[in-house]
Amino acid sequence: MSHSQQLLSQNIQALQNQHNWLERSYLICQNMPIGSMYTPEEMDALETLCARFSRSIDFLIRKVFRSIDDVEFENQGTLIDVVNNAAKRGLIESTDKMREIKELRNDIVHEYISEDIKGLFVEVLKETPTLLAIMHATIDYCARYDNQQVTNDDAK
Template identity: 50%
Template sequence: MKKLLQQQTLQLEKQVEWLQHSLKQCQKLGIKSDYDADEYGLFETLSSRYSRTIDFLIRKYFRSIDAYEFESQGTLVDIVLRAHKRGLIDTVEELRLMKDLRNTVVHEYIEEKLSDTFEELLEYTPRLLEFSRRSLAYVQTLLKEEL
């Protein structure tokens, strides 16, 4: 289990690095009523990286932390509640909103609502980065305590 958690830590660190890169590019663009193809592409990349990172954090990383600490896997709600209890996220509601944004990006990408979606991405991506970094720090401490 330790090896899996170490591998996933490396994966999450890389995802955080690329998500941060995309966020910086899109923050420079800001929110507009119309985007050219290159600008749209930058937000598409941010959307994709945001979606992959939040899925990885919740479905893999939080689950692996639970397994490492001998917590029963339980439901996704159980996993998120334990992440909140550990201080990895601020509120369950905020994470739910962030997950809803992921679902919008992946399933309901409507062109007329692009600027709303892009605005939400610019709002929630820094929070996702913060939660990811907290989780990475938590695991580093967890693994050091074992030594």
């Protein structure tokens, strides 16, 4: 196994863990009533979901997609190039959808007013299944490079 494949394998294992934690947070929050007042426990759960969402999208694009490009000898230019390559592989629905998810991540990171963050909770809850599906598709796609052929279901 080449160094690039080893790095990809390590990144996929980390992505599997992130997938599982993001899914856990989503399951906790998905039936939460979206209202004007949250209990401290609900706010903690929603903020954890947002943090995991943000970390997952960053790791997916900056580490995993770039690792795939390296293994497949693709140009690793800009983030746009990396996302375009992921779209060509069928890992994402469209580059526009990935841009929306990335912009949501940026909104989460830069939101400081508690009233405004409530709107972000709705968007994160809406987009988390899409991100989980992208992560799952990426894990399955990369199984071809792992000698152990680990799949997303094996990681649970």
